Amino acid sequence: KNQVEQSPQSLIILEGKNCTLQCNYTVSPFSNLRWYKQDTGRGPVSLTIMTFSENTKSNGRYTATLDADTKQSSLHITASQLSDSASYICVVSTFTNAGKSTFGDGTTLTVKP
Amino acid sequence: SQTIHQWPATLVQPVGSPLSLECTVEGTSNPNLYWYRQAAGRGLQLLFYSVGIGQISSEVPQNLSASRPQDRQFILSSKKLLLSDSGFYLCAWSVGRGVYNEQFFGPGTRLTVL
Numbered sequence: 450k451n452q453v454e455q456s457p458q459s460l461i462i463l464e465g466k467n468c469t470l471q472c473n474y475t476v477s478p479f480s481n482l483r484w485y486k487q488d489t490g491r492g493p494v495s496l497t498i499m500t501f502s503e504n505t506k507s508n509g510r511y512t513a514t515l516d517a518d519t520k521q522s523s524l525h526i527t528a529s530q531l532s533d534s535a536s537y538i539c540v541v542s543t544f545t546n547a548g549k550s551t552f553g554d555g556t557t558l559t560v561k562p
Numbered sequence: 563s564q565t566i567h568q569w570p571a572t573l574v575q576p577v578g579s580p581l582s583l584e585c586t587v588e589g590t591s592n593p594n595l596y597w598y599r600q601a602a603g604r605g606l607q608l609l610f611y612s613v614g615i616g617q618i619s620s621e622v623p624q625n626l627s628a629s630r631p632q633d634r635q636f637i638l639s640s641k642k643l644l645l646s647d648s649g650f651y652l653c654a655w656s657v658g659r660g661v662y663n664e665q666f667f668g669p670g671t672r673l674t675v676l
Contacts, residue, residue: 453605483664492652492667493606538605540665550665554605 451476453541455553463561466529470556472522472539484513484524485538487555493538496524529560564589568653568668575675581626581640583671585653588634593655595636596665597628600650612636648675 453474462468474482481500485493497506497513499522505514510527526533539553565588575581587593594613598606608621610628618628625644629637636653650672654665 481664485667490650490670490672492654492670494667495664498664550608552605552607554603557603 451541451543451551453539453551453553455537455539455556457556458554459557459559461559461561462529464529464531468526468529468558470524470526470537470539470558472524472541472553474520474522474539474541474551474553476520476541476543476551478544479517479520480542480544482513482515482522483540483542483550484511484522485540487536487538489535496537526558529558531560531562534558534560564655564666566653566655566666566668568651568671570671571669572672573674575643575673577645577675578642581638581643581647581673583638583651583653583673585636585638585668586634587636587655590634590655590657592633593657595630596654596656597626597636597638598652598654600652600670602649606652610638643675645675648673 456471481498483498484496486496487493496508496511499506499515501517512525515522536555536557538555540550542550567586596611597609599609600606610620612618612630615630626640650670652670653668656665
């Protein structure tokens with residue numbers, strides 16, 4: 450069964466600090482892995498997308514890594530801001546015609562001043 | 563540019579009443595369309611997806627149905643709502659059949675069944 454597990458479930462950090470979120474998956478065959486940011490009560494917004502051959506991708510203060518051998522990914526947030534408070538969702542897709550994906554439950558990040 | 567709309571934004575309905583949520587996409591043709599439900603504090607659960615007009619695939623057995631009467635219109639319905647249908651409903655779209663099948667999400671509809 451395809452699964453995506455994220456850790457930690459929730460995280461509280463101080464503004465300006467760095468943090469790293471983890472994602473482990475068992476989805477096969479692997480197509481791509483995406484990280485989304487979801488603000489409370491809003492739809493998810495894509496941060497990064499990586500294919501099998503990519504092991505790192507940056508988007509401003511967000512840097513995602515992918516180890517396709519160990520089936521692990523991480524999302525590193527640098528110099529956190531209050532606006533980074535959100536749920537971060539890891540999504541892994543297989544090679545299907547409709548791009549069906551398996552979603553993790555997300556990590557809830559709270560950045561405090 | 564492409565945009566996706568969902569309405570209503572919030573909805574409170576009694577148990578046993580019907581439901582109709584609408585999603586429309588602008589700025590793209592022949593998109594793949596998706597309906598997801600998100601329970602509080604949980605991940606997204608795929609309910610339905612569609613690769614074309616009139617083509618609907620259901621992922622989980624449930625009290626809901628979906629229809630795609632037009633290329634860029636996706637409707638989620640129920641004849642009789644259950645308490646367990648409460649949640650945050652998200653519509654999403656993607657294009658193509660390639661590797662970068664990134665999905666773009668709408669703003670969501672918060673449904674409360676009382």
